[in-house]
Amino acid sequence: MTARIIDGKALAESIRNKVAAEAAELKRSHGIVPGLAAVLVGENPASQVYVRNKVKQTTEAGLASFEHVLPAETTQDDLLALVRQLNADPKVHGILVQLPLPPQIDPDLVIATIDPAKDVDGFHVENAGRLVVGQESLVPCTPQGSVLLAKTVHPDLTGLEAVVLGRSNIVGKPVAQLLIAESATVTVAHSRTRDLEAVCRRADILVVAVGRPEMVKGSWIKPGATVIDVGINRVPGENGKSRLVGDVDFKEAMEVAGAITPVPGGVGPMTIACLLANTLKAAMVANGLTPPSF
């Protein structure tokens, strides 16, 4: 069997087009341009790819993009001062502080300082808590994108066996919460899980976010399962160049899975599309308007 490849690029493009149309209408009817401020501290190579794609797609969707690139030595106080300034800026509806941050800065404190209404990453405890209890919130982008991709294969996830490999606050845990909300039966596996391979093999939907290049092999996958590969890993490629691979061994998985997201072209583009959708949503809610669903 050869798995169907889930086209994250195409779905992301359709979401971005919808954001662009809604943003144009918002500008025409209310004179509001949703603004996204992104803060990058230091020079993490993975983060730079993200920033580059993000700025381009933000402006293409008709949103305003405010980039703040700070040196790696930036103090925590200086970063917190910038976050407070962005909280107070009426042109800024969404704030994203790129993670990871350099060691002198406490990421929890930075996230806690972001106005929850502008927290388009959905990392603030207020948004994380709202997601858990099922209240309206800004939902983390990568988890939102991952579940939207799974739903292209299974529009109704009710009763399906879902395994999430990884329990980080930014990916694994919110993915699990979204799958619970979709009425899947959810198992969260991590580095202390016993017999990981057997746990993964139970999954109808396997979402992998471990940050280990090609760790999940074909033998870990139930025949016909849907595999959502969140991993973005840069590994040495041919003639000195690097290439991107996921956390799943794509070649092996293709032989077993029913459907799989590629890397690149899977979850990555969806993360950015959902970020733009969250920024539009934040701008509309800030102005007392009802945002569309995506």
Ligand SMILES: NC(=O)C1=CN([C@@H]2O[C@H](COP(=O)(O)OP(=O)(O)OC[C@H]3O[C@@H](n4cnc5c(N)ncnc54)[C@H](OP(=O)(O)O)[C@@H]3O)[C@@H](O)[C@H]2O)C=CC1
């Ligand atoms: N596509 C996108 O837009 C995005 C992609 N990513 C990618 O997703 C991946 C995960 O990111 P993130 O959640 O931030 O990573 P973290 O490092 O924060 O979390 C990794 C999780 O995987 C678990 N884990 C690590 N090694 C193993 C192992 N050998 N066996 C079982 N479990 C293991 C850890 O377990 P434990 O908790 O026990 O330590 C942890 O829960 C990365 O490749 C990252 O680059 C991230 C964000 C966005």
Ligand SMILES: Nc1nc(=O)c2c([nH]1)NC[C@@H]1CN(c3ccc(C(=O)N[C@@H](CCC(=O)O)C(=O)O)cc3)C=[N+]21
């Ligand atoms: N506060 C915060 N929020 C994040 O969401 C966040 C973060 N920090 N730090 C870094 C990670 C990583 N991340 C990516 C998003 C999109 C692509 C992406 O667009 N990937 C494309 C293109 C890759 C390429 O250009 O080759 C793809 O997979 O097809 C990659 C990586 C978001 N992250």
